[in-house]
Amino acid sequence: MGFIRPRTMWIAIALSILLNLNPAEAGTRNSPPDSINPVDLETFTRGFLAGIMKANHVPGAVFVAIHNDKVISCFGMGTADLETHRPMTADTVVRTASISKVLTSIAVLTLCERGKMSLDDDVNRYLKGISVPSKPWDSPVTIRNLLTHTGGFEDRWTATEADDPVAEVSFSKSLSHIMPRRVFPPGEVYCYSNYGMALAGAAVEGATRRNFQSLVKKTILNPLGMTKSGFTIDQGMEKDLATGYFSAPDPYPAQMAYFKEVPAISFCSTARDMGNLLRALLKDGQLNGRQVIPQEAVKKLLTPAFFNHPSVKGATLGMYESQAGDVEGIEHGGDVDGFTSLLFLAPKKSFGFFVAFNGDVSSMRDYLREALADRYLSGSRPRKPAAPTTTTPSTPKGDEGAQRPTETEDISGSYRHIRYSRSTVEKAYLMLGPTVTISRSEDGSLTVSYPEAWDRSTQEFHPEGKDLFVSEDGAHLALRRDPSGRVKYIFIGDAYETYEPVPLMENPRTTRILLWSFGAALLISAAMFSFGTFKAKSTRWYEDAPRWHQKWAWILCFWILGWSFLLSIRLCDLNMGYSFRLGIPWQVKSLFTLPILGCLTLIPPTLALARRPMDSKPFELPLFLCCFGLGAVFLGFLNTWNLLGFKF
Structure with a gap:
């Protein structure tokens, strides 16, 4: 994940203000969400994007925002291809990367509502030509596990791409050759897995005996009117496809990649098409008066279904909880060479947006989310941490019987993200890799320091309960221990941010x-x-x-x-x-x-x-x-x- 230096962020914000705001508009900040001015939103967003794109050398972006079932802004800006100087428009096709998982989850949940699949079935029931190894002492990997990234797979990326798009059409045949090892019991911990979501797509093919891409197009994309979207790029999409760029003082094009884990990463779309998807998700699956996605499927997609810890934001069946200021949201981001994107929904505010850049600085999307939430959705600033309490949250799964530490126990040390390969040569990339450092002060508070390359500010967390801490902006840090009482995982902020202690060697x-x-x-x-x-x-x-x-x-x-x-x-x-x-x-x-x-x-x-x-x-x-x-x-x-x- 890339990060923007704070100085760069403030330069971008200042540019957006100078370009678009005047004293008369100042009164629109933090206005009630039912009075969003479409003109103001588009003017502000264009200015903000212009500043942040210039600061990070990103050629172009597309954006669409929905409020109260209406498209209030939809545009493209900048350049889709620097060589031909083709402009970015609302109909430019962009790679959404991991937002593909949202479409795959909708397909699975739709089939579950129609009785063709069940969330709690062993995924092997639906797979053809491939089987997830079972362990006598462990429970099987279920469809629910795959959608909540709790299947227990390690992460790997070698051999996951193909030379040409032909391999994408029959992706399920490749999955047996790139299967990662299972390293966690199913349901123990959220460990983001492209492979797990690809298995969910393969299960869709097994349950319906139809090609995954064509099934999604017929049952989801066509009813939503998403005519320039799909997991495979047809001729009509190819001519409008944006070129992805690695952001640098002189951006250079990224090589077009074709993936074997198609359901997890290959979806392409436009801002205009994504606007229809946002409208349906924010209105219980309805679009223009028609029920195009089952209501229960949308409800499950937007409802948290797994928590690493009761006090840390969880994951839904296909997305994850997020926080923008004091606004609670559901979102999914995406990153692939040359592109970064974000789909954000605030269901309680009837608001959502999609943004994609043909550049690789992923933190741009996060700053845009914070800016829009602060200006149009927030009613107040983020809450301050609660006073320390002795209340102990309910014990998370996998923590039964753990010996609780004393208040003075030191948990200082180095931690690393749990998403990595443990059984292949890819582990060597961690040899000198960055780690998160946690130190504990005498008053019991924790200081979390991130690697310099991440460019994230140091965070302080204060005790709120046993094995639970809270920061000034309301984010939680929680611990989970093994039966001997040693720290097994640390959860920071949301489901994805899960870390484990780094062994001394x-x-x-x-x-x-x-x-x-x-x-x-x-x-x-x-x-x-x-x-x-x-x-x-x-x-x-x-x-x-x-x-x-x-x-x-x-x-x-x-x-x-x-x-x-x-x-x-x-x-x-x-x-x-x-x-x-x-x-x-x-x-x-x-x-x-x-x-x-x-x-x-x-x-x-x-x-x-x-x-x-x-x-x-x-x-x-x-x-x-x-x-x-x-x-x-x-x-x-x-x-x-x-x-x-x-x-x-």
């Missing part, structure tokens, strides 16, 4: 220390081998250990192989990283033989130590044991990051 600081140690072992091995070789040939000083330098040769060979592997993998990632999305090339896979060869080079020095441990000068043996011992640690280090063996 996987902490970035520990990793840096180990890498420096491995580098020192390489240099010592090279120096001692060179020194021993020189002495053995030139002086009688080394005659009592004529073969010892040969043992250093084996250790040196081990470290050369090890560092050659690490540096080669790094270079491959820098130069071929994008192609990993299509699958890891055989050239890269062949590099994983190097650590195995390195293991073989440790056999001769091991035998030498066993047979003639003192066959050396006194100062050599400690150095040799150090380098030899670090070699064993190095193999454990590679195994920790799934770099030992062929874990693809």
Whole structure:
């Protein structure tokens, strides 16, 4: 996720004010939601977008807003394609990325209302040619689990893209080849999963025996009048498709990607079409007097169905709760190379909007949401934290029997997001990755510091109950513990923000220390081998250990192989990283033989130590044991990051 520096945000806001506001309009701020002025909203939004797009070098945007079942603003601005200078309009097709999950959820919930599926059925009942492995001691993965991202899957991205759009048409055939491992019991914790939502789409195909894309088009998109929308791009959509850009001082185009997890990420649409979807969602599935989506399906889509913790915002069957100022909302964002988007609904205010940029700075959409909520929906500023209380919230699932900590227990440390691959080489991307740091003060409050690259302000949370804290803007931080009483998860603000403690050996600081140690072992091995070789040939000083330098040769060979592997993998990632999305090339896979060869080079020095441990000068043996011992640690280090063996 990208973030805008606060200074950049204020520049953008100032630009929007200078471009669009005058003293006469100042009185419209925080007006009641039933009196939104369409002209004022569009003028303000255009100005705000112009400022924030200029500050972040984003070419274009589309926007549509709905209030009281009416489209009060719908426009495109900026450029859809910098090469042809094609303008962005309300009919420009954009990639909505993960907002695709909203459409997939609607399809599933519609079939449930029609009796063709059940939310609590094992997903394997509907899958064809693929089966989610079951565990005797665990419950099956249900459709409900998939829609609430509680199926328990780890995250992976290698081999999830295809060379051409043909693979998208028959996406369900690819799912068995890219299935991630299950790492959590179903229903234990929210762990965002593209694969889980793709399985839901495959279940739709199994339940109806029809192609997913065509079924959605016929039963949802056509009744909604969304004629330029779909999970596959037809000729009519292609000519109006915006080009996505990586935002930089000089934006450059992103490569068009085709996905195997189609139901989770491939949906494309226009601002005008998304306006019809917003109207239906805000009016119980009705559009122009016709019931186009079952009322119960819409209700389930907009009603929280899973909570990591009772006091932390939860997830619905396809979306998630959010907060904009003091306005409660339901939303879903989307990010894919070159595009970022947001669908936001405030059902109690009968208001919603959709925005998409052909740039990759995702925080722009969040600042727009805050600005619109503050100006048109909020009746007051966000609430201050409640006074500390001893009330304990109800125990979340998976927390039964946990030993509660004392008030002074220290939970300080490093935490990382739970959405990552635990069983494949992708885990190595976390090796020096950023972590969230939590420190606890004497008064019991917590300070949460985010990585500098995230550009998020440090937050302070004050005690509100056992294992529950609240910030000044009303956001909650909650803990969940394992049966021994140790922190298992930390939840910050909403369902997605779930973190786990980082083990000591996987902490970035520990990793840096180990890498420096491995580098020192390489240099010592090279120096001692060179020194021993020189002495053995030139002086009688080394005659009592004529073969010892040969043992250093084996250790040196081990470290050369090890560092050659690490540096080669790094270079491959820098130069071929994008192609990993299509699958890891055989050239890269062949590099994983190097650590195995390195293991073989440790056999001769091991035998030498066993047979003639003192066959050396006194100062050599400690150095040799150090380098030899670090070699064993190095193999454990590679195994920790799934770099030992062929874990693809």
